[in-house]
Structure formats: structure tokens, C-alpha cells
């Protein structure tokens with residue numbers, strides 16, 4: 001093939017522009033076989049884990065999560081749930097009251113590395129493993145394990161017999177290797193929230209009573225054997241003899257594997273034009289029938305909306321499954337409770353589906369940066385819900401997130417977004433920060449760099465960081481490259497502090513014969529660029545733009561905003577600034593800072609001066 005030098009250089013350059021960041025990560029390949037006893041709610045399993053150490057470090061320890069051990073009296077989750085000032089009502093003191101056949105447990109009965117037995121200790125929800133021979137950089141080892149578990153009565157997320165009667169919500173159910181990354185091990189005990197895992201392939205065989213219908217993370221590999229609506233069109237189901245059935249799932253490029261099972265699931269299958277198959281699994285009764293059948297329209301529409309605005313959904317399957325205790329996201333799937341109004345059902349589905357982008361594929365370390373998952377997911381699902389469900393779409397779909405953030409500020413209980421998810425002092429501060437202040441991060445970013453840059457930036461973020469666990473700096477760098485602006489100050493203030501924004505219009509005065517002088521003041525501790533809109537007596541409007549000096553540039557003019565007549569840089573050190581306008585004070589009707597309301601100004605009363 002002939003190729004000109006300039007075309008060759010162009011290829012090189014465009015490759016460089018879209019080059020993936022070079023951050024190593026560990027690789028896993030799980031093969032698991034489990035046997036579920038539906039009488040005892042106990043299971044036994046084997047796990048063959050191929051683990052590749054791509055780090056530059058020699059590993060002499062390993063850690064596995066054993067999440068189900070949290071559901072035992074006096075576990076860290078139990079004590080935390082009973083002693084926190086504002087307990088999660090789903091947990092409260094329920095763990096402390098579990099009987100022996102209601103607790104959860106996950107025990108490792110044997111573990112070998114390349115055939116040699118390993119030394120290990122169960123420490124609550126973590127298995128600590130000491131390696132006699134270390135795992136060297138750039139090497140792959142095989143870890144073989146036998147384990148057994150008991151499914152806890154459903155308390156939080158996972159468990160059996162939830163309040164809507166779903167038998168098994170099997171999330172966090174297997175010994176899962178903790179993640180080791182450029183920040184070291186992340187062997188967080190299971191206290192209550194947020195997850196982080198290694199990317200890899202899961203091959204899972206589940207043997208269970210034949211009457212059960214399963215769904216979850218992976219693609220069913222033996223559809224014509226398991227049937228229950230998974231069989232290929234026109235194929236006769238060839239169910240093996242005996243009381244049990246083995247379901248074979250395969251999930252490539254995921255960081256977790258969830259499954260759910262109930263003998264009474266109804267299974268709806270929807271084929272989308274883009275090749276994605278949507279599965280809905282729910283127990284059909286008068287509380288679910290009507291709304292879950294309407295969901296068939298909304299789930300595919302939501303996948304399309306998210307793919308258009310946040311990046312193409314990379315899997316060929318998504319399953320919405322009734323189970324759990326509210327809504328919880330898993331790779332390629334979600335568990336949601338099903339007895340809901342249509343609005344609530346669609347809302348929770350859209351929220352959990354939107355997690356597929358931020359939890360499922362970008363997969364930031366949620367323990368350290370919960371706002372990059374919950375906040376971005378809330379932002380995206382607010383947009384999707386507004387577009388797909390609202391009868392009259394709002395022009396301000398993030399309003400609820402701003403309100404939540406302002407309430408948090410007023411409560412005096414705010415902690416910085418950089419707080420580890422488990423270590424927020426109270427649940428409410430975690431929730432309002434991660435969900436609301438996290439969503440405001442993106443909407444307000446649109447104010448700082450312009451909506452168009454923010455939207456393009458989100459697609460670039462997806463292209464650059466999918467399957468790579470981005471951190472706060474990574475998202476800021478993408479937005480800096482997209483906008484050409486320096487944004488480190490935004491991350492530093494918004495993420496690492498609880499400093500708030502408050503700007504005021506102090507005065508408008510006649511100035512120098514025929515001109516006027518507007519004085520603005522930064523009252524809050526956090527600096528921001530200012531859109532100042534001047535409305536004249538004749539009803540016309542003009543915009544004065546005051547970017548921060550430290551931004552080293554300007555956002556482009558935004559659609560729908562008045563004409564920008566002047567740009568004046570504001571040094572953040574200066575508490576006040578004077579803006580002169582070439583028209584007399586008598587021409588001016590009002591002056592307002594950020595009429596769009598996208599800047600999270602905690603006191604908007606002083607943003608507008610009426611003359």
C-alpha cells in the first residue's frame with residue numbers, strides 16, 4: 001500500500017492526539033463453579049484465578065474481599081450501622097439480630113498459588129494472604145481456591161428473600177481479589193458502600209435447582225440448555241435430566257459479577273437495533289405487571305440516550321433485574337426493587353443504567369472518589385430522565401442537585417468531596433456530597449468552560465479513560481485539553497475543600513460623564529469566573545465576562561447568552577473589581593451575576609441589583 005509522507009505524519013499525529021494514557025493495571029481472569037443449595041441457602045465453589053502483575057512492584061501479600069462476612073453481629077458494618085448518628089434505615093440494628101441461619105458468611109477452605117498451599121487469615125470481610133514466594137512484576141500466577149458461603153437474609157444490597165420476595169440477589173458473593181494499583185492495595189473492609197475491582201474476564205458456572213430463572217452480569221453460554229427465555233429463536237430447549245441445571249455465564253472485560261435467581265421470574269427480552277439485548281427479570285403480579293411492561297420502552301431509549309451523550313455502550317447485553325433493596329449497579333446489569341410507580345421505576349432504572357458508564361466502564365475508585373461515580377451518574381440520569389420521561393422537560397434538570405448541595409452547606413455538616421466513602425462522619429453528608437455536589441461539579445464546569453466544551457469533554461473523557469479507573473486529576477486534564485483553560489484551581493477548591501462561592505453586585509455608579517461603573521465583590525472563599533449580564537431600560541442585554549486570571553484564557557461565547565461586549569480578567573486575590581460600561585447609569589435597568597444559575601452561589605440574593 002502506498003502512503004504519502006504527509007498522510008503518514010497525519011496518522012501519527014492523530015494517533016498521538018488520541019493515545020491512551022499509560023497507567024498500568026493488574027489483570028484477572030476468574031473461572032468459578034458454584035453449587036447452590038436452595039434449601040439451606042448455602043453454596044460451595046471453586047475459583048481458578050489467573051492474576052497478572054503488571055505493576056513494577058514485587059507483591060508479597062494478597063487481599064481478597066469476603067463481603068458476606070459483613071452480615072454478622074458485631075461486624076464492622078454492624079457496629080458502624082448501629083453507632084452512626086443517622087443510620088441507614090435499611091440496616092439499622094438488623095445485622096445484630098440475625099440468627100445463625102440468617103447471617104452471611106464467606107469462608108476460604110483452601111488456597112494455592114501455582115499448586116503450592118498458601119498461608120492466609122480471615123480478618124472480617126478481608127482475607128489476608130501472605131505469599132511465601134512473591135509475585136514478580138510482569139508475571140502471571142494461578143490461584144486455586146475452594147470456598148463456601150451462606151447467603152445472608154437480605155439486609156443491604158445482596159441477600160436472600162428480599163422484602164418483595166425475590167429469593168436470591170447475589171452480588172458481592174464470591175472471594176474477590178482486592179485491587180492493587182499505582183496507589184497500592186485497596187483492601188477496604190466492607191462497612192457499607194462503594195466498590196473497586198480489577199478488570200478481567202469472568203467465566204462462571206452456577207448449578208442450582210432447575211426451577212430457578214437466573215440473570216446477571218454475563219452472557220449465557222448454554223441458552224438452549226437453560227431455556228427460560230434465553231433459548232435462541234426457534235430452538236427447542238434441551239434441559240438435562242436431574243433436579244439441577246448448570247448455568248454457564250461469560251462476562252468479558254468487567255470488574256465484578258452479579259447474578260440473581262428466583263423460580264418466579266418473568267423474563268422479557270428486547271432486541272435493540274444497535275445489537276444490544278435488554279433483559280428484564282421480575283416477579284409478575286399486580287404491583288409490577290403494568291409498569292415493568294412499560295419499562296420495555298424506556299430501558300432501550302435510555303441506553304441510546306447515554307450512548308449518544310456519554311459514549312457508546314460497549315457490551316451487547318443489559319439486564320434490569322428485580323432484587324436487592326433499592327437500586328444498585330453492577331457490570332452489564334442492575335438490581336432494583338420493583339414495586340414502584342412508573343416514574344420511580346423508570347427513574348431508578350435510568351440512574352442504575354447510567355452507572356454502567358461511570359461505575360461499569362470508567363470505574364473510578366469509588367471508595368476514594370465516590371462523587372466521580374454517583375455524582376456523574378446523577379448528572380447523566382437527571383438529563384436522561386428529563387429528556388425521556390418528563391412531560392414538559394425542564395430547562396434546568398440539575399436543579400435538585402443544586403438544592404441538595406445548598407442544603408448540605410447550610411447544615412454545616414459538609415465534608416470535602418475527597419473524603420473516603422466509608423469515612424464520612426454521617427451518611428447524609430456522604431449522600432449530599434457524592435450525589436449532589438458531584439453532579440454540580442459537571443453542570444458548573446459547563447459554566448466555567450462552556451456547555452459545548454463540557455459536553456465534548458465528556459465524550460473525550462470516555463474515549464481516553466474507559467476501562468482505566470480515572471481519578472479527579474484525569475477528568476480535569478481532559479477538560480483542560482478540551483477547553484484550553486487551566487482548571488486545577490477548580491478541582492482543588494471544589495473537591496478538596498468545603499469553601500463556598502458567593503459573589504455580589506455592590507453598586508452601579510455614574511462614572512466619567514456618560515459612563516457607569518459597576519462594583520462586584522467576591523464574598524465567598526472560592527473564586528470563580530463571572531458572567532455579568534447588564535439589562536438596559538430598552539430591554540436589551542449585554543454580557544461582561546470576567547474570567548479568572550489563573551484560567552489563562554476564556555470560554556467561548558455560549559449559545560443563548562447575550563452578546564459579550566467586554567472581557568476583563570479578575571485576579572482572584574482581589575476581593576472587588578470595577579467594571580466600566582460606556583453607557584450612563586440611567587440607561588441601566590439591572591445588573592446580574594450569572595443569571596443562568598449554573599454557578600453554585602450560596603447566596604443569590606446579592607447577585608442582582610435592580611436600578
Ligand SMILES: [Zn+2]
Nearest residue numbers: 351355374377
Ligand atoms: Zn448510584
